[in-house]
Amino acid sequence: MLGLDPDPIRLWPAAASATPVGGAPAERAAAAVAAHCRAVIDAAGVACVAVKPQLACFERLGAAGWAALAQVVAHAHAAGLLVLADGKRGDIDVSAAAYGQALVGATPTPFGEVEGLGVDAFTAAPYMGADTLEVLISAARAAGAGVFVLVRTSNPGAVDVEDLELASGGPLWGSVAAMVSRLGGAARAGVSDVGAVVGATAPEHVARMRELMPRAPFLLPGIGAQGGRVEDLAPAFAPGRAGALVSASRSIVYAHESAGGAPAEAARGEAERLRSAAWALV
């Protein structure tokens, strides 16, 4: 999976230079970000099943950034790719329902329905409990979409909360994993519609997570720039090719900085290398 974390000061040169000359900084930066993401999708999308836009990178450009995000979603869909919105949302009842409308649903208004982003999946945060996740999952299920719940992430601070030992035994993430497994619906292609975000930088946990969540698709960020290696992730693919999504962002988009050559060719090469490494595990 191709992560899209566009940084306006680190875009592919062709995208930055294709931007219209006039307009406010937010509009120009958002146009450049959208052009960059389209170029990245055109270059590396062929070796991926999905793209994962990081919502924060679009929100920081305000309304223009949100419009760019909608364009990127449309471009990815036109290229035959699934879109997973990475926003790690989570909130109570009516607020969770509003996130569902924003991401996979539509909002009734007196002026007609307003369509949401129309993504195929999104990430969610579990801290507030099952009732908050159930609202998001219901919204996703109604749209034929999926939800990936944070279970054990790839950052060092995962030890502060996720790894805390419970009185009932095992780390907190084990309990969250059991909740994720419980919330998952009927399996298709070996996997359910509620997945887990599992950091690729802690491969020692992946086998245990697969035991706790036999049918959950795993989203595995942290490959490349964050230090994770595809080769360590075999248990994630136990249910088959649909069992895991290996996500890389910077290691694909900036591959030319280490590999040399044009950005597009280097990105495609790195995406194809990761795909081969992942499929070799199945």
Added chain:
Amino acid sequence: MLGLDPDPIRLWPAAASATPVGGAPAERAAAAVAAHCRAVIDAAGVACVAVKPQLACFERLGAAGWAALAQVVAHAHAAGLLVLADGKRGDIDVSAAAYGQALVGATPTPFGEVEGLGVDAFTAAPYMGADTLEVLISAARAAGAGVFVLVRTSNPGAVDVEDLELASGGPLWGSVAAMVSRLGGAARAGVSDVGAVVGATAPEHVARMRELMPRAPFLLPGIGAQGGRVEDLAPAFAPGRAGALVSASRSIVYAHESAGGAPAEAARGEAERLRSAAWALV
């Protein structure tokens, strides 16, 4: 604190009817939402110190919704109110930094800096650990803003994760509370710049939270529509009036549905009643 959770099909009649006739549903709904929020601020803001827009309610209207959010922030600031963006964000390093830029900072681009929302505080989710919070807190601190971290929320599902008993003793929320206390900076007006979201529906925990976080400002949602009562929250105000923000949304905005009268007068009356009840605790 005045919560702003605008629902396009439940706006104050004057706001809905003041909307321009032409345009796409998203633009018209966003204009109506912005007009509604401005009217609510004009009516009830005088009895509040801050407004709390729920980001999901704006995101569901896409780019137009984000533009409406920016207008609401500006209107609240012009009315002399602080703005707390309720988005419960949380992510790793570069993504957390992007949320900081979106909410309280600015984003460098080749076309000039793009200002973020410029809010005075925002809510954050703790599941991914201290390093993810530290990035958000640094961004907030640089802007003179504050962060409110979810500790123990007001929904029934709080038992699923937040209340889990740790092997080291006490519930998970106690450990998160200790982390929040540790992350807080020097106190001003008796409180630090890192606060805690503490559901008003579990008043039995508030005294213990105040012990664990002696200087953290508490954000107390769940008053009114969710069943919490201001009168139960005295320990939250131990550091003084700045010790806690009592938040109500629907019980203020829809006060006219039970109290009768015009929406604006009923909203102001309910906000004043809550303010009096809160100040009586100090």
